[in-house]
Amino acid sequence: MKLVWLTDIHLDLLEQEERLCFYKQIADVSGDIILITGDIAEAYSVSLALKEMAAVINKPLYFVLGNHDYYRGSVDLVRKEMRALTQQEPLLHWLPAAGVQLLGNDTVLLGQDGWADGRCGDYANSPVRLNDCRLILELEQSATLGRYPLLEAMQKLADQDADNLKMSLINAIKDHRPKKIIIMMHVPPFKEACLYEGVISNDDYLPFFASKITGDVLTQIAQEHAGIQFIVLCGHTHSQAYWQPLDNLIIKVGAADYMKPEIQEIIVIEC
Numbered sequence: 001m002k003l004v005w006l007t008d009i010h011l012d013l014l015e016q017e018e019r020l021c022f023y024k025q026i027a028d029v030s031g032d033i034i035l036i037t038g039d040i041a042e043a044y045s046v047s048l049a050l051k052e053m054a055a056v057i058n059k060p061l062y063f064v065l066g067n068h069d070y071y072r073g074s075v076d077l078v079r080k081e082m083r084a085l086t087q088q089e090p091l092l093h094w095l096p097a098a099g100v101q102l103l104g105n106d107t108v109l110l111g112q113d114g115w116a117d118g119r120c121g122d123y124a125n126s127p128v129r130l131n132d133c134r135l136i137l138e139l140e141q142s143a144t145l146g147r148y149p150l151l152e153a154m155q156k157l158a159d160q161d162a163d164n165l166k167m168s169l170i171n172a173i174k175d176h177r178p179k180k181i182i183i184m185m186h187v188p189p190f191k192e193a194c195l196y197e198g199v200i201s202n203d204d205y206l207p208f209f210a211s212k213i214t215g216d217v218l219t220q221i222a223q224e225h226a227g228i229q230f231i232v233l234c235g236h237t238h239s240q241a242y243w244q245p246l247d248n249l250i251i252k253v254g255a256a257d258y259m260k261p262e263i264q265e266i267i268v269i270e271c
């Protein structure tokens with residue numbers, strides 16, 4: 001089975017002709033399913049972009065959302081839309097709503113969006129402010145109250161997704177006894193996977209680039225299940241990284257350039 005992995009494709013920045021050309025590239029590699037680890041477009045365009053892509057490629061698309069997919073919208077409303085989309089469109093599967101997917105006998109696929117949680121780097125002294133706190137309703141409301149209400153709002157989103165990930169992993173292991181679990185998320189779960197020009201991002205950016213709580217969940221579950229191989233696919237930093245914190249836990253972060261979407265990797269799994 002061939003899985004075509006994409007991340008941070010930011011389709012809203014492309015003209016229709018460019019988008020169609022990208023979809024054709026994806027169709028030409030003849031994958032069985034498409035995986036997208038977030039930053040597909042923005043709140044007002046993400047559904048349209050996914051429907052357009054599915055109509056051309058005509059293969060199942062499994063995706064999580066990135067922070068940009070909520071821009072100019074709210075987390076609550078976009079997620080309602082994604083749940084409806086997953087129910088209504090047979091090719092579109094937002095993994096937090098679609099749940100655990102069996103790929104062959106021994107491999108399962110699951111995912112959560114994931115959010116940076118301010119726990120890596122030096123949040124207290126960082127001058128960095130991503131557009132998240134200007135363009136996502138829930139974060140904007142908190143940011144107007146100050147630096148620490150914003151941190152609390154970031155951690156609420158991150159901790160909820162990490163909790164959901166933990167439950168999803170526990171259930172997947174109990175129900176399917178897989179040998180391999182592919183986990184999709186947007187935000188890298190370890191600072192060592194957040195690179196900028198080949199080195200770990202600095203303490204100003206790390207609070208907004210990494211999700212420590214997600215890394216803690218993955219470490220715990222992977223340590224408890226040494227016989228299962230865990231492969232995490234993510235994006236967000238746009239900077240390619242490979243980090244293996246445990247023998248059975250691998251983190252891959254995709255590279256991305258705005259306006260030049262590309263296929264990250266074609267992953268082949270045995271069925």
Ligand SMILES: [Fe+2]
Nearest residue numbers: 008039068236
């Ligand atoms: Fe991105």
